[in-house]
Amino acid sequence: MRFSPVIAALIALAAGPALSQEVAFGGLKADANAPVEVTSDSLSVNQSDGSAVFKGNVLVVQGGLRMQAAQVDVGYAPGDRSKIQTLHATGGVTLVSPTEAAESKEAVYDVAAGTVVMTGDVLLTQGESVMSGQKLSVNLRSGTGQMDGRVRTILQPGTQK
Numbered sequence: 001m002r003f004s005p006v007i008a009a010l011i012a013l014a015a016g017p018a019l020s021q022e023v024a025f026g027g028l029k030a031d032a033n034a035p036v037e038v039t040s041d042s043l044s045v046n047q048s049d050g051s052a053v054f055k056g057n058v059l060v061v062q063g064g065l066r067m068q069a070a071q072v073d074v075g076y077a078p079g080d081r082s083k084i085q086t087l088h089a090t091g092g093v094t095l096v097s098p099t100e101a102a103e104s105k106e107a108v109y110d111v112a113a114g115t116v117v118m119t120g121d122v123l124l125t126q127g128e129s130v131m132s133g134q135k136l137s138v139n140l141r142s143g144t145g146q147m148d149g150r151v152r153t154i155l156q157p158g159t160q161k
Contacts, residue, residue: 034063036084036111038072044084060087060109065140067109067116068095077112084111093118101125102136114141121148130154 052074060067067088070091077083089110095102095116105120118136124147132148 010113010131013027036087037061038074038087040072050076052076058089060089062111064098066096067093067107069095086110102138115139123151 001113019071038054038058038060040054040058042054044053044055045051054072054074056070058067058069058072060072067087067089069089073088073090074084075086075088076083088106089109090106093104095104095107095118102118102122102124104118104122107116107118109116113123116136116138118138119134122133122136124131124136131147132150133147133151136145136147138145
């Protein structure tokens with residue numbers, strides 16, 4: 001049986017803080033085929049291994065999805081340095097969509113898979129509802145995710161439908 005996110009969260013609250021909770025995301029979706037735009041204060045590129053590191057006020061934009069961090073390391077697809085495979089953000093990460101926002105210590109965005117894994121003191125805000133945990137895994141294609149690690153949810157009555 002599948003419960004709505006609000007019912008699932010209420011069940012979790014009644015049972016006490018959970019270790020894992022499924023999350024529905026209406027706005028944390030991205031088109032994996034959309035261009036990825038990265039801006040920062042500086043960029044370091046190592047030609048020998050093909051690595052790239054963006055530092056300082058890094059902003060990554062893909063469609064309506066925005067990610068900010070102090071540093072983002074770029075991982076390219078094997079054998080093709082023109083295709084970004086992963087973005088590893090560190091130094092306080094914020095992931096924002098038009099309707100939701102999440103914060104964490106670091107995040108790995110697998111562009112090809114369309115997934116983001118945020119770790120370290122994760123805080124998710126959906127309207128007036130708030131959820132926290134240690135790991136948030138989001139499938140940007142389906143708009144679903146899972147919060148793990150001593151999950152705590154605070155719901156505001158009347159804000160979810």
